Amino acid sequence: MSLIGNVIVGLVALLHVYILILEMFLWEKPAGLKAFRQTKESAAATKVLAANQGLYNGFLAAGLFWGLSLGSAGHDVKVFFLACVLLAGLYGAATASKKILYIQALPALLGLILLNVA
Structure with missing residues (x-):
């Protein structure tokens, strides 16, 4: 399960790089709008x-990539940053848009579960 967990961590990190790009560089462009x-x-x-x-989304991605780069020694780093993503997703779903629950929080929760199953 740790391989699948690491794949989810990588996908969550890539998602946050994409969000960084949308928010920092494409905010006023058609894609951001x-x-x-x-x-x-x-x-x-x-x-x-x-x-x-x-x-801030870039920092989340960097932390997840850092955890992945540490191999098995990065377990706690990945758990910490996934927990940060999960909490940010829950807060965003409660205050901004329910779709954040599905786009951000649930993938982080899935990653946390998969990293801790094995």
Whole structure:
């Protein structure tokens, strides 16, 4: 199960790199507007906040990649960063959009379960 768990960790990390790109670089572009259902006006007004959020998503991805790079010694690092992703996803689902529960929180929860089954 640890191989499948590590695959999930990698996918969650890649997802957060994608979110970083959307929030930091594509926020006011068609892809960012569509992904976050923003108008051009609201995106312009929140560009700095979105870039800040993107940076935090990058830190989550970096932590997950770091844990993967450590091999079996990185178990606790992966668990910590997946827990951070899970909590961020739960908070986002409660405050912003229910779809964050499925896109962010549930994959992190699945990774946590799979890393701790073996």
